[in-house]
Amino acid sequence: MKRALLLAAIDPTIGGVLIFGDRGTGKSTAVRALAALLPPMRAVVGDPYNGAPQAGARGQKTHLVPVPVVDLPLGATEDRVVGALDLEKALASGEKAFQPGLLARAHRGFLYIDEANLLEDHLVDVLLDVAASGENVVEREGLSIRHPARFVLVGSGNPEEGELRPQLLDRFGLSVEVATPADLPTRIAVVKRRDAYDRDPRGFCAQWQAADQAIGRRLIAGRKRLAQIETSDAALTRVAELCLHLGTDGLRGELTLMRAARALAALEGAQEILDSHIRTVAPMALRHRLRRNPLDEAGSTVRVERALAEVFGP
């Protein structure tokens, strides 16, 4: 889970992360913690959409702002998600102004949907549309506005509460399953740490600050290195072989797998994509793209691993 989030932070074009798993495994906690790890980004002062400074444009004032990690809470109404006529201004002064919504706020950052499988259908439609186009088009109440909305979609949920719509599932670049740790020492460590945090959040954060910063630095270094990672034809062949073997639909699987492997190489400080990188990220990049075979009892993760063993050898 942590690795998937880091990879998506290194290369946002991977296309988001879906985290499915048991209750009480720290899914939300991990996503919310991401905000603190990300280095601040440069944005134009006064731009409601956190616009990136344009190259060559003069006289633009910029400042450093934290990368947004925006929560899409359950029960959010569509007007707050896409933006709508600003009621305040309209009522007070009769002015027709646009009030940006959560999609605008998440631009260049992360949009987090907890319990993604409980999200209202019409909101899912909006998200799919915007995530695909990178642009939010608002046509309501006589407003006609479009603004960029590129964000990394992070969803979490519990599969016992219902299936995720296939279109939305496919839109996530990576998907990870988290299970409750089964071994006692890990469980004890989890409980102890959480208890320590609840008793003294500030002290706890101070204690882990150094470790957090180290991850943050790795992330920055990884981002810088990303462009220099070589994507050899050999690696691409491996990726294609694997996808062919698994019969994934479309080319999104290949692209995601390649990008994720490259991001992992960057994170680990390698020069090029190695087989080990592909092997590590293949399950999370491909497992949600397999055709459901209802008679195959094995989970998709197992099927990916089987294919890995056949393509790469044991």
Next chain:
Amino acid sequence: MTAPGASATEVPALTPWRIADIAAALLALDGASIGGVSLRAPAGPAREAWLAHLSALRGGAPCLRMPAGIGDARLLGGLDLTATLAMGRPVAERGLLAEADGGVLIVAMAERAGAATAAKLCSVLDAGAVTVERDGIALTIPSRFAIVALDEGIAADERPAAALTDRLALRLDLTALSHREIEPPVFDAESLAAARARVAATIDDETIACLCTAALALGIGSTRTALQAVKVARLVAALAGREAVAPEDAALAAALVLAPRATQLPAPSEEAEAQEPGPEPDSQPQSPPSESDEQAAAPPRDLDEMVLDAAKAAIPAGLLAQLLAAGGRTRARAAGRAGQLQKAARRGRVVGSKAGDLRGGARLDVVETLRSAAPWQRLRRSEAAMAGRNGLIVRREDFRIARYKQRSETATLFVVDASGSSALQRLAEAKGAVRLLLAECYVRRDEVALIAFRKAQAEIVLSPTRSLVAAERALAGLPGGGATPLATAIEAACALADAVRRKGRTPALVFMTDGRANIDRAGRQGRAQAQTDALAAARGLRGEGFNAILIDTSPQPQPQAADIAAAMGGLYLPLPQADAAGVGRAVGLALAAGR
């Protein structure tokens, strides 16, 4: 159950009311830190007495009540319409969840609350704040409270959403408690005031490890539960007047938090000892378990056993009997229920709004109406000023009505012959068909349920669900073989279909059988009577007007099967060369035709 001399300290025998009394005290002490309590009991004197006791412990501070069918606007907050109209500018209204800050929220009929409502409660419990993104209002309001989830469910699978109960540390069951068993309370507001000064009781690592071990031994999956036990142990210590958590506090916490969630009996201690040091510590530098286990071999073992014994002693007898009988199936059922509840809360979805008037019971989309009226206010006010009016001016042409898309959702109930006469292979096909339909059920908005019948009875293997995970679990261990109680199966299917219909969904029944009944309604052997009963049951089903399909699974089409299909007014499909995909296709087509 307690081995002689195993526990050095006596754990006092706990009557249900004593447990309830302690739970109330813990809630009043610092309920927000432990989430709250799930209280299973019918409305009655015992429940009222407990709620009154809780209120008295909190110094009479009122508890807010959340009604079952609460809407998002009232729950989360949003636009305060009256104030907005009066002031001429948007005014935010606090929802119930924000108002509950610092108090107790009583969730009435929690077993009826949908998964979506439960998820909203959970997010506030987790974040300690209500995040509102509604009707043009964006707010985050800190709110910490304890939840008392009133669970009036009767059937075993009528329970509040698991996501919610997972976050409530305590569970009480006062179902069997009569008002005569109510004892005078031990705690009062004053003793709590003293305890409140000590809520920061310390707990050592040994005890934490011990509670985690006990949770694992009792088969409790969620790590959240172990954490809750730790927190409850702290509060218990504070209540007992201690600065640090003593063994008996940990034991009581185990009895309160762990016991009601147990899914298995702990293995005998020799075995537990042999298993425990299993995972090597080198992967976990933070906690060297085996080392500390050996170092302090004697004391923690006692503590371990004491905690476990306390939990074991507090496991209700009925729970264990259920566990042993169900062999782990209870979990899958509960999961299926969650998927079902989620949809029960849905009443068509809002797909936007349109200009229109309010005749014919249309629902006004208030916010959109205001939005359409807003830009004209300055103009209208200047007109109205002449007529001597002020305030917000909304005209008829501003009215926007909400458009709902209501679509009756289908629940497909598979009724599968698992008897010896129907080959086992058929069962596999039925399972495959269920999975197939589930895999595409999001698109079709279907739920799927499975009833299997064999020997003398029909069993609901899978309650109506949309969750593939729940289905996989339920289907995995379905046995086959035995006689064919067709009449009983049809009646069970009829009852389930009726329950589905009462939830506002359209049931569709798919029978997979060769139609050769040999057990009658009363459970006796005999072909003739069994067939007569089956036909009678089938006619009863027709009387209810359910949509039914009968798939004949025998190698050659059977007249009996066709008769039963005719009696239930259903479609007869001889499908000798069936496979899962074939069944799925046939059902899909038949259902589409029936719509």
